[in-house]
Amino acid sequence: MSDDLDLARMRRERHRKVVDALDAQGLAAAVLLGQPALTYAVGARAPAADVARAAHQRMIAIVTADGDAPHLYTAFPEGVPSELPADHAHAALPVEWPEGAEALVEVLPDGPIALDEYTMPLHAALHGREVADASALLSTCKIVKTADELECIRRAQAINEEALLAVEPLVAPGVSGIELSGVFLRRIFELGASANTVDPIWQVMPRRVADGPYSATSDVVFPTPTTNRQFAAGDVIWVDTGIDYEGYASDFGCTFVVGGPETRHFDQAARWREIVDRALDVLKPGATAGDLVRAATTDEGRRPWLPHLYLAHGIGTNSAEMPLVGTDLGDEFDDALVLAPGMVLVFEPIAWDDGNAGFRAEEIVAVTDDGYERLSARDGGPRG
Amino acid sequence: MAEGLAQALDEMARQDVDVLVLGREGNARFVSEATRLWLAGTRPFAPGCVVVRETGAVHLLSVTDFGVPAEIPPARLYPMSWNPANIMGAVAAIPGVSGAQRIAADGLTPLFEQLFTATFPNAQLADGEAVMRAARRVKSAAAIERIRAAISVAEGALGAAVEALRPGVREVELKGVFEERMCRLGTTTPAFEGAFCVVDGDRRIRRLVSERVIAAGDLVAMSAGVLLDGWEGSLARTRPCGGPTADQRDRGSRWRGEWTQLVDRCRSGVLVGDLRATAGASLRGVGLGYEGLEDGAALEPGMVIQLELEANGVLGGDTLLIGDGGADMLTAFPYGAAGE
Numbered sequence: 001m002s003d004d005l006d007l008a009r010m011r012r013e014r015h016r017k018v019v020d021a022l023d024a025q026g027l028a029a030a031v032l033l034g035q036p037a038l039t040y041a042v043g044a045r046a047p048a049a050d051v052a053r054a055a056h057q058r059m060i061a062i063v064t065a066d067g068d069a070p071h072l073y074t075a076f077p078e079g080v081p082s083e084l085p086a087d088h089a090h091a092a093l094p095v096e097w098p099e100g101a102e103a104l105v106e107v108l109p110d111g112p113i114a115l116d117e118y119t120m121p122l123h124a125a126l127h128g129r130e131v132a133d134a135s136a137l138l139s140t141c142k143i144v145k146t147a148d149e150l151e152c153i154r155r156a157q158a159i160n161e162e163a164l165l166a167v168e169p170l171v172a173p174g175v176s177g178i179e180l181s182g183v184f185l186r187r188i189f190e191l192g193a194s195a196n197t198v199d200p201i202w203q204v205m206p207r208r209v210a211d212g213p214y215s216a217t218s219d220v221v222f223p224t225p226t227t228n229r230q231f232a233a234g235d236v237i238w239v240d241t242g243i244d245y246e247g248y249a250s251d252f253g254c255t256f257v258v259g260g261p262e263t264r265h266f267d268q269a270a271r272w273r274e275i276v277d278r279a280l281d282v283l284k285p286g287a288t289a290g291d292l293v294r295a296a297t298t299d300e301g302r303r304p305w306l307p308h309l310y311l312a313h314g315i316g317t318n319s320a321e322m323p324l325v326g327t328d329l330g331d332e333f334d335d336a337l338v339l340a341p342g343m344v345l346v347f348e349p350i351a352w353d354d355g356n357a358g359f360r361a362e363e364i365v366a367v368t369d370d371g372y373e374r375l376s377a378r379d380g381g382p383r384g
Numbered sequence: 385m386a387e388g389l390a391q392a393l394d395e396m397a398r399q400d401v402d403v404l405v406l407g408r409e410g411n412a413r414f415v416s417e418a419t420r421l422w423l424a425g426t427r428p429f430a431p432g433c434v435v436v437r438e439t440g441a442v443h444l445l446s447v448t449d450f451g452v453p454a455e456i457p458p459a460r461l462y463p464m465s466w467n468p469a470n471i472m473g474a475v476a477a478i479p480g481v482s483g484a485q486r487i488a489a490d491g492l493t494p495l496f497e498q499l500f501t502a503t504f505p506n507a508q509l510a511d512g513e514a515v516m517r518a519a520r521r522v523k524s525a526a527a528i529e530r531i532r533a534a535i536s537v538a539e540g541a542l543g544a545a546v547e548a549l550r551p552g553v554r555e556v557e558l559k560g561v562f563e564e565r566m567c568r569l570g571t572t573t574p575a576f577e578g579a580f581c582v583v584d585g586d587r588r589i590r591r592l593v594s595e596r597v598i599a600a601g602d603l604v605a606m607s608a609g610v611l612l613d614g615w616e617g618s619l620a621r622t623r624p625c626g627g628p629t630a631d632q633r634d635r636g637s638r639w640r641g642e643w644t645q646l647v648d649r650c651r652s653g654v655l656v657g658d659l660r661a662t663a664g665a666s667l668r669g670v671g672l673g674y675e676g677l678e679d680g681a682a683l684e685p686g687m688v689i690q691l692e693l694e695a696n697g698v699l700g701g702d703t704l705l706i707g708d709g710g711a712d713m714l715t716a717f718p719y720g721a722a723g724e
Contacts, residue, residue, distance in 0.1 A: 049576035053674035120511035133494035182567025189560035199422035
């Protein structure tokens, strides 16, 4: 790992971007209740938790357009960034209840604000205020990463990939995904992960889409939750794991074949490689998401990725964020999305052979001044 | 009909809600009994599940029926979209939704608020979290059994962490040991990433684990929990690394004294706010994960609560089932050396 990571500098640069965006949009403040947005704007930490607990113990940040240090409300003082002035770190505000919501409204500056999400009591308490959606504002700040942010993603990915090394030797007939999760989770914490953010996925793929489960898109179903189903020889398993480092997500995808891959599995992986390489060949500043989509689309006009997901997505304090490439937002959206240095793309097409399952992996790159650099180090197999 | 759905429909009738739009996974699971992919952290509101009072039907955002009970056929699934307007369109197309007078949501974003207003200009928007909180509060016998099963996993996993507590181990490693054992005992989803934190005298106990190396003589506060099929089992204990010192025994026995008094006060009819007024005490509902309890709520039979007390540099917590009089302890993990 590179030693060149300065967390205080990263926080300072991100805060500056949010302040500039507020100023540009004529907003007085951003009021942030969601963890990914708050992580971005302030850099405060709280223990990872199930959605309901995370909501009840949520941190709140108020970032003002005057450029002053943000105000942070948290139940976890040990997660407050060291440079935040003491009089800007406050006790948590329980906005699940009217009293907490009203207390938050009391401390907001006058003028139009941007907000990422409401609790229902906060919605009631803000009645009559001008409230813009903060997600677009945050998105414009987040889409281009600083060097420190790229390093956080690189480190998160390195931990994720190394933890998978502990799992791989265990893949065998009779083993279940639950067992692999146990080894994986233990290993990521030993290696310094800040959190696990998604139930690790070890999905046994059907040979044919028609073998089920039911698919609303008539295409491959992925991902599904981990079960105690035991693997059998020849099973094709799609792996997808995501862990956090300093608030930054990672995304590792690979394909296991229980008992070891055969020629057809290597052929599928080679086809996957070609799809990604076609997209990478056109990836440089100034290219559009539409250019990537057209490059990755097959000669027969098929889009080799899951129709409800994407060819590629960005990654940062959200596990999937802008730039989104090849979604159902459509061609116009893709053509308007111009790629720039510092943007990150996680490519995750699939190479599917109906009757013989298929191959899926993920590859993370950052756009550079003249092309791209890889942030993920390991390839996706096939392994086993 | 699923038990949770019946309870939710009753509460919708009581609060005069025609359509319930749920974004929080615990709420969605309560009415649907569906298992979808577990994700950590806050999620901005999106309509992940819809309950229609008129038809009694549950509709789910899902591209597949994997993990979805047979009572919810594919016709009641609506697909994921990156365009929020498409999702709102799918919700509006659900039978019984378009004529709704009162729609309750368990959260909102400014964008979805606009879409609600534009899609249902004549409907009133109500607090769906309040509906679900009321529906989920009193537990059925079956729910209590699910919580007991989750507690059993949590206790087994905590036992592994206690076993691993040796000089030289890092706090983060104890978290890893807990989660590995949790998986071996049957679930891959924690209720939250646990605290395994060295106590620094009388200072507030940290809840974020660090890389700190635990030394002989350290007192370590452990608070952790699991979700088994979505149901929560959690507990907290404090353990010394090595044999307890005289000071640690003293802290432990003082904690036990205060704890016993606090637990004795957990009786039907007592106000949550009164219990929370005890210094260091925290209290919440337990079910399909964390459940909010307002200060003004009174304990009542069938409620399951998580009670924690941080006092004298000791953290402990248990899950209690409120009965007609006092409470039954659902957790049974020994208090151990710090509390002997």
